[in-house]
Amino acid sequence: MTAPVTVTRTAGTINGANWVAEVPANWGGTVLLWNHGIRLPSSTDRSAETSPTGTDGSAAADLLAKGYALLGSSYRSQGFAVRDAVNDDLALLASFRRSHPATTRTIVWGASLGGLITETLAEEHPSMFVGAAPGCGVLAGAVPIADQTLDTALMVKAILLPPLKVGGYASNAEAAATASTLQKGVLALLGNPATQTGTVGRLLAIATLQGLPYQTDNYNGASLSSLAGAAAQGVLTQASAAILNSRDSILKSGGVVATNVGTSYAAKATAAAIARFQSLGLPGSLLRSYAATIDRRVTRVAASSAARAVARLNGAPTGVVRIPTVTMHTESDPFVTASNEALFASRVAAKGAGARVLQLYVKAPAYADASATSAGAPYGAG
Known part of the structure; x- marks a missing residue:
C-alpha cells in the first residue's frame, strides 16, 4: 500500500x-x-x-x-x-x-x-x-445478453416454475414482484425434501446449458450443496435480470428486444456441455433429456427487428x-x-x-x- x-x-x-x-x-x-x-x-x-x-x-x-x-x-x-x-x-x-x-x-x-x-x-x-x-x-x-437472460428465465419456467410470468409487465412494481416470486419459488423447491433432488438437477442442467459457472462469490463449488448454490445463484441472477430489465429494454428500444424464436435448446447440449455435466458425476443422458424437455415446453417470445436494431446502437x-x-x-x-x-x-x-x-x-x-x-x-x- x-x-x-x-x-x-x-x-x-x-x-x-x-x-x-x-x-x-x-x-x-x-x-x-x-x-x-x-x-x-x-x-x-x-x-x-x-x-x-x-x-x-x-x-x-x-x-x-x-x-x-x-x-x-x-x-x-x-x-x-x-x-x-x-x-x-x-x-x-x-x-x-x-x-x-x-x-x-x-x-x-x-x-x-x-x-x-x-x-x-x-x-x-x-x-x-x-x-x-x-x-x-x-x-x-446488448442483444446477445438480452437473449441469454431471457433464455435462462424461460428455461426456469419450462422445467421449474411453470406459472412464472416472463415479460409483459404493466409496471416496474409488477416486474419486481415477479422477480421476488421467482426467487422464493426456487428457494422453496430447494428447501422441500420432496423436490430438492430434482430441483438441484434442473438448476445444474440450466447452468450447464447456459454456460453459467459452478463457482461464484458465495459458493466455491467444492460440495454438492455448494454446486447447487452456485447454480441457483447464476440461474436466479440471469433470470431476475431478464425480468427486472424487461420494461427498461422496451422503453429504450421501442419494442421487445430479446427472443428465443428459432433457439434449439437440445442443440445447447453440446459435447462440451455434456462433458462438463458429467464432471459432476451426472449422466450426459440426463442433460440431453432436460434440454429436450425444455424444447417441448418452452414459451416462445418474438422480438421486434426494429427494436433489436435500436438495441444494437446501445452497445454492440x-x-x-x-x-x-x-x-x-x-x-x-x-x-x-x-x-x-x-x-x-x-x-x-x-x-x-x-x-x-x-x-x-x-x-x-x-x-x-x-x-x-x-x-x-x-x-x-x-
Whole structure:
C-alpha cells in the first residue's frame, strides 16, 4: 500500500448526470475515466463513482497515490444506459479538460455494463483515449445478453416454475414482484425434501446449458450443496435480470428486444456441455433429456427487428480496436459470463486488431468479488 496524498475532490451535474473528479497533488496529467455497472431502472442510487470497490476496498487510494486523476459519472438514466453514458462521459471529459488544461492522457475503464460503455467509447472515439480496460464487460453486446437472460428465465419456467410470468409487465412494481416470486419459488423447491433432488438437477442442467459457472462469490463449488448454490445463484441472477430489465429494454428500444424464436435448446447440449455435466458425476443422458424437455415446453417470445436494431446502437462492440485495450474477466461471473470475451475476441480477430488487445482471465469467484488491487493492476495500482 502506497502512502496517501492530498486529493482535491470536486463534484457537479451535467445534463442530469452527477459527476465526481478526484485530482491528487502529484497528478501527472493522466485521467482514468471510470464507468460503473448497471443499476436497475427502479434504483434511486444517483451517485457517481470514480473506481471499483472489491474485496480489499477501493482501488482509488492506490491510483491517486500513483498520480492518476479519477473521474466518473452517474449517467443521466438507469438501466441499460449505454448511449446516455457515452454522451455523459464525453460531456464530462470535455468539461474536465477545460478546467484542467494540464490533462495529457485519458484511459477509459469500467466493469460489467461499464465494460461495454468503455469499449463503446474506445471504438467510437479512439482519438480521445490512449487506452481502454473493460472489466467483466458485456462485450457480446446488448442483444446477445438480452437473449441469454431471457433464455435462462424461460428455461426456469419450462422445467421449474411453470406459472412464472416472463415479460409483459404493466409496471416496474409488477416486474419486481415477479422477480421476488421467482426467487422464493426456487428457494422453496430447494428447501422441500420432496423436490430438492430434482430441483438441484434442473438448476445444474440450466447452468450447464447456459454456460453459467459452478463457482461464484458465495459458493466455491467444492460440495454438492455448494454446486447447487452456485447454480441457483447464476440461474436466479440471469433470470431476475431478464425480468427486472424487461420494461427498461422496451422503453429504450421501442419494442421487445430479446427472443428465443428459432433457439434449439437440445442443440445447447453440446459435447462440451455434456462433458462438463458429467464432471459432476451426472449422466450426459440426463442433460440431453432436460434440454429436450425444455424444447417441448418452452414459451416462445418474438422480438421486434426494429427494436433489436435500436438495441444494437446501445452497445454492440465491433472488434474495430484502434487503441491498446486490456480486458479482464473473472471466470466465474454468474451474470456476464466469460463467453463474452470469446465472442469479442472473434470479432477482434476478424478485424485484424488482435495485436492491440490483451485479454486476461481471473480465477476470483465473481467480478464483484475480485480485488480492487487486481482491477487497478493495469495502471500499476497495488
